[in-house]
Amino acid sequence: MVEQTHFYSLSQPAKQPVSGFFDPIEISPSILPHNPFPDETLPPMYPTFPARYDPVLTGKCPVNFSSLTSIMDKTASDCSQPLAALVGNVICCPQLNSLVHIFQGFHSITSDKLVFQNSSANDCFKDIISVLESRGANGTIPALCSVKSSNLTGGSCPVKDVATFEKIVNTSKLLEACSSVDPLKECCRPICQPAVMEAALLISGRQMTINENKNIAGEFTHIDSINDCKGVVYAYLSRELPMDTANTAFRILSSCKVNKGIAAKNAVHTLALLVKMHPCGAVCPLDFKHPSEVIKACRNVVAPSPSCCSSLNAYIAGIQKQMLITNKQAIICATVFGSMLRKGGVVTNVFELCDVDLKDFSIQAAYGQQGCLLRSLPTDVILDNVTGFSFTCDLSDNIAAPWPSSSSISSISLCAPEMSLPALPTSENFKNTGLYITLQFYMMSNYEI
Incomplete structure (x- = not known):
């Protein structure tokens, strides 16, 4: 009753x-x-909520899912079947993206690669969603959160292994900036965000320039490369930081984006200048x-x-x-x-x-x-x-x-x-x-x- x-x-x-x-x-x-x-x-x-069950995996993903139980459970509950669409923007999608970064970083510990090959990425992504669904998550979250198997591959980023990453990036500076992210200060006086952007710019092999006469199509190609490289940076952070610490950091960075609270002038804003977004789409998720x-x-x-x-x-x-x-x-x-x-x-x-x-x-x-x-x-x-x-x-x-x-x-x-x-x-x-x-x-x- x-x-x-x-x-x-x-x-x-x-x-x-x-x-x-x-x-x-x-x-x-x-x-x-x-x-x-x-x-x-x-x-x-x-x-009402679905019951849990044992997932059917491809058997081709080179990752031990049992070692990721806590983060998988957290993501499944944040993306639960009946609530995912209601909390996607502020709870589910930030956590799903964090899981993807942590999954890459966990894989790099044994492979020395910060990304997956395309075939492995497809198998692993299927397994991730299968495990989440078996724990009550909504099966539509890839579309809801615009996450796909290619997010595990590093995309167009030219640096995809740990050795090369550490040769190019000042990893001590990066880890110092992101190992303890302040949830109250990061969005307005960011420390981790500019460090991530700086590392992404370095491994992308490109210099960020703003030219009002540039063709916007070329700028979007540049932006895609930077975003792919940011994913690689997050994978490296996931490799080096404890899982809970990395997840907390990624969620705080997501909350800054969700609430649009960044005010400092840094590379993040420089990149944002290249993207012309509708005001509602940029800061308000409502239609x-x-x-x-x-x-x-x-x-x-x-x-x-x-x-x-x-x-x-x-x-x-x-x-x-x-x-x-x-x-x-x-x-x-x-x-x-x-x-x-x-x-x-x-x-x-x-x-x-x-x-x-x-x-x-x-x-x-x-x-x-x-x-x-x-x-x-x-x-x-x-x-x-x-x-x-x-x-x-x-x-x-x-x-x-x-x-x-x-x-x-x-x-x-x-x-x-x-x-x-x-x-x-x-x-x-x-x-x-x-x-x-x-x-x-x-x-x-x-x-x-």
Whole structure:
């Protein structure tokens, strides 16, 4: 029997927070709460999970998978079958990419090669996915995360063995920079990232130059080579660092990319200048269709408008079905969406008029009553024998979504010293009461892990 989820709403004015940190809410999406709407399908936050089984391997991959059990289990839980699409951008894909790097590094210990031959790469990649699937991972994660067997080969990078790598790269400098990556400082004052880029540039055999008159097609070839060589650098780090240390470092570097928090001027930014990416694709993973109906309903409002808020809420309800995002991604996504509205002629802060919060841009838990934002720091899906799969939600308070000052988002930066996250509302007359939710879930009797 599954007991009903309990909700507690405190009807009191919002208060000034004691500090900039907020207590997270623990949510176990794998465990099914009582469905208050029995005629409707369960929301994506409450799926069922497959049982584990013994994988069928090719027998042609020259790697002992038993030595990689811990990292395989972590990746399988982070990419679990029903959750992978919801957490792919912030949990699954960063961990899958880290596994690929660690797999290469582990292989190099006995082979002295930092990459696999094409045939071995195909067999090993099939085995990796088979093992992950047997442990509950989603079989679609290669496509979801754009990872393929060629990622194990080093691609177009000319340096693929340990001896040559160590002749070209100052490995002591590289290891010193990446052996202890600070999750709070790396994204804004990077140390490991420029060291990785410097090593990649050296082994690529090319000098990075920016010429505005260059053909963009040639630049993409250059970028592919640099990215392939970065993969080789990560493989070397995986070879030299303890597995947990390497995985932590790679996840922190991924979180910097996911949250787009790099501000320092270094080779990483030099490379980024060569890639023309859509703002939404670069920093916000959500797919925003053109909000024509919202613009039409909200263009001339100056005060709370039922038609405007109804249209805005309907649009955002569609966004809430896409995926889980981090709190910093939510800030950028809200700014991107607000900029689209401003560009369409909506000049009034309709987020404020219609009580749109940061949490409204992520998957909703508890049947649409509570948004879940993930922390900007690296996080994992946790699996244990009592609660099943769970992860931590952050910033579930009524934190207002930022309204952009213009229709341009070119000035967004999350690295200013004073920048963390928007403050909680402090007005005594704030019209929304604080909503706090306690989720109490119990295992289904037929649930298997």
